[in-house]
Amino acid sequence: MKYTRTCIVLCIAFLLSSHLHASAEPVISYSVEQAGAAEIYGADTTGNIIRRIQTDVPNMSSLSWSPDGRSVAYQSNHEGTPNIYVMDIRSKDSRRLTNHEGRSLRPAWSPNGKWIAFLSDRAGEYLDVYRMDTDGSNVRRLTNRGNNWEPDWSPDSQWIAFNATHDRRTGLYVMTADGRGRRQLKAGVFTAAGCTWSPDGKQIAFATGREFETGVNIYVIDIDGNNLRKLTRVGGMSLATHPAWSPDGEWIAYSQKKIVNLPPPGVRVPIDEVFGKCAIYIVKAKGTASEPRAIVNGLPLQPMPAWLPGTAFSVSPTAEKQLTLWGKLKKGKK
DSSP: OHHHHHHHHHHHHHHHHHHHHHHTSOOEEEEEEETTEEEEEEEOTTOOEEEEEEOSOSSOEEEEEOTTSSEEEEEEOTTSSOEEEEEETTTOOEEEOOOOSSOEEEEEEOTTSSEEEEEEOTTSSSOEEEEEETTSOSOEEOOOSSEEEEEEEOTTSSEEEEEEEETTEEEEEEEETTSOSOEEEEESOOTTOOEEEOTTSSEEEEEEEETTTTEEEEEEEETTSOOOEEOOOOOTTEEEEEEEEOTTSSEEEEEEEEBOOOOOTTOOOOHHHHBOOEEEEEEETTOOSOOOEEEEEEESSOOOOEEOOTTTTOOOHHHHHHHHHHHHHHHHTO
């Protein structure tokens, strides 16, 4: 009898350890509008959908996860002007963090869980980087020159990388979490294309290029401005943007789209008529010989991929059953 119980315990331990090993696979998330409300999808690096979260939120975009994976910040204009919201993943309840007549865009949750950086034009015609506590309080303006875009936090939450344009020149910059020590790493960066910090804090990936020539591509640069490397080669009329570095450091996810209908000068057309269907790709961060891999194709609007923290979505229904079985076995031993 003791031998049988030992075998059962060892089998369960093996199943649980196998699940935990599998759950270490990084998961990329993105939102898709379905019937007037957003759905959040989680996919592994082969493109398999492993989780789908239905919400009641329309026009959800720019996902940014809390470090514990229990909440997600996002932007939405369903109440008029775009604002920043946070949704509890379990209850699906959302709360509005910003409330201003100016636009509030592109939330970025700090790795230490204390702050959310975002963009806003509340101070004038240009976008600036702001920082607030995760309950929406203590809003602080961090930039005050030109147009600023796409903030991303360093792993220690002490620095913010961002794109900025002033005097008709665009560059990749870093600054401290309180807006000091602004420093340019690279000039000539494509406006609003996004940037992402490596998990070890030593590099930044960003998008730059000329869309009508070689296209907009993903590059990696050291935080001292050296060792520039090109990771993608999308070609003319194509744009690889909004890179996101995986928590394990292996992959960089990004959005890709192609110009299919270039209007004549001075003619304004809806953005979805200029570009074809969008896709999410991943590419090896070390720039090995492996080709970029498509995770999802055929998205109607530009997706902004966001990797989930290691703890998020880690317990599958199968694992929950195994944990329940383990509890029953312990009771049966009495």
